Amino acid sequence: MSWHGWSVQPPLLYVAVGALLYWVGGRGYHGRPYTRWEEASFAAGLVLIVLALESPLDAYADRLFWVHMVQHIVLLTWAPPLILLGRPWPRMWRGIPLRWRTSIGRALARERWTAPVRLLAHPLAAVIVFNGSIVFWHLRFAFNATLTNGFVHDVEHAMFFFCGLLFWARVIDPGPLRPRLVWPMRLAFVVCSMIVSWVIAVILATSLVPLYPAYAHLTHLPGGLTPLADQQIAGGIMWVPGSFAYGVTILAGVYRWLEPGSRSRGAGGVVTTG
Numbered sequence: 001m002s003w004h005g006w007s008v009q010p011p012l013l014y015v016a017v018g019a020l021l022y023w024v025g026g027r028g029y030h031g032r033p034y035t036r037w038e039e040a041s042f043a044a045g046l047v048l049i050v051l052a053l054e055s056p057l058d059a060y061a062d063r064l065f066w067v068h069m070v071q072h073i074v075l076l077t078w079a080p081p082l083i084l085l086g087r088p089w090p091r092m093w094r095g096i097p098l099r100w101r102t103s104i105g106r107a108l109a110r111e112r113w114t115a116p117v118r119l120l121a122h123p124l125a126a127v128i129v130f131n132g133s134i135v136f137w138h139l140r141f142a143f144n145a146t147l148t149n150g151f152v153h154d155v156e157h158a159m160f161f162f163c164g165l166l167f168w169a170r171v172i173d174p175g176p177l178r179p180r181l182v183w184p185m186r187l188a189f190v191v192c193s194m195i196v197s198w199v200i201a202v203i204l205a206t207s208l209v210p211l212y213p214a215y216a217h218l219t220h221l222p223g224g225l226t227p228l229a230d231q232q233i234a235g236g237i238m239w240v241p242g243s244f245a246y247g248v249t250i251l252a253g254v255y256r257w258l259e260p261g262s263r264s265r266g267a268g269g270v271v272t273t274g
Contacts, residue, residue, distance in 0.1 A: 011053045011157070015046045022088060025095030034087065042086025045079040052079075053157065062147060064222060065215045069234040069242075075157055076134065077245040080164035084172045123170045123181055127189045130167035131196045133159050138200050140212060147214035167193065171249060183257035187250060194246035197238055205235030 022042060026034065051057060052074040061068040093101065119125055136142055137156050146153040171186045181189075203211075210216035210227040221230055 006056065007054050007058065009054060010154070011049060015049055018088075018092065019043075019046055021092040021095030022086070023095070025091035025093065029091060029094065031090055034091070038086045040086075041082045042088055045082030045086065048074050048079045048082065049161070060222065063218060064225070065212070065227075065230045066233040066237055069237045071157070072137075072160060073237065073242045075160040076130075076164045077242060080161065080168045081172055081245055081249075084165070084168050120166060123185070123189065126166045126170045127193065130163045131193055133163045134196060134200065143212050144214045147212075171253075183253050187253045187257070190246050190249050190253065194243055194250075197242055197246075201235045201239035201242065203235070205232050205239065207231065 026039075052071045057067060057070070061071055096104070120129070137146070137159070142156075146156045167189075170181060171190060208228075210231050212231075215230065216227045218227060221227065225233070
């Protein structure tokens with residue numbers, strides 16, 4: 001279903017549910033007060049998802065590689081950290097009806113659920129899954145599959161977003177996932193992830209031929225672009241705008257790490273400050 005280039009698809013429903021839970025959970029909340037900046041950050045993350053996947057921008061993703069890359073950047077490095085900066089976990093959990101919360105809590109407490117949850121909660125696993133998904137979906141066969149099969153395309157976007165949440169939760173706010181890492185370790189994970197993106201971006205930007213047949217075979221691209229120029233722009237977007245969240249995190253992390261009075265203690269990379 002579409003309206004003047006805007007579409008109504010499952011991502012819009014998920015965003016609406018997330019916004020509703022955040023709003024309902026905030027009513028009568030007695031924990032640490034939420035600032036307007038935190039609430040605005042959460043809202044901005046949801047808005048970015050809608051703009052990337054439901055706006056007229058999505059209609060161009062099948063014809064322009066650089067537009068497709070913008071979607072990837074939003075789902076991987078822009079929307080997840082903005083949402084996490086809004087401290088969504090306690091509010092959204094309170095927004096779920098008590099009976100459902102009880103059932104969900106009991107299900108998660110069962111032994112068969114604990115092993116995979118603990119595995120994904122491990123910081124190293126989060127980093128591997130995050131970067132592994134980026135590399136996998138930029139392989140030629142996988143990327144072409146997203147352009148020829150709508151279901152595969154939806155799976156790609158879902159994986160990018162949830163892997164992004166998993167990774168950035170290790171860096172920004174672990175929420176229900178523990179342990180909390182010391183800042184030097186967080187910075188190491190961010191730098192490694194940024195390098196992975198840079199390697200892919202350099203390959204795309206410096207290649208002398210289009211790498212993905214689904215785009216290479218297109219003619220009369222919007223804006224008069226050639227497939228190779230389109231690919232080079234996509235590489236530039238992955239390199240520069242795609243590094244923005246990493247760069248801001250590195251600067252903030254160095255400041256927090258060197259901040260007077262900030263210190264880490266305990267074993268296993270757990271800290272007691274921010």
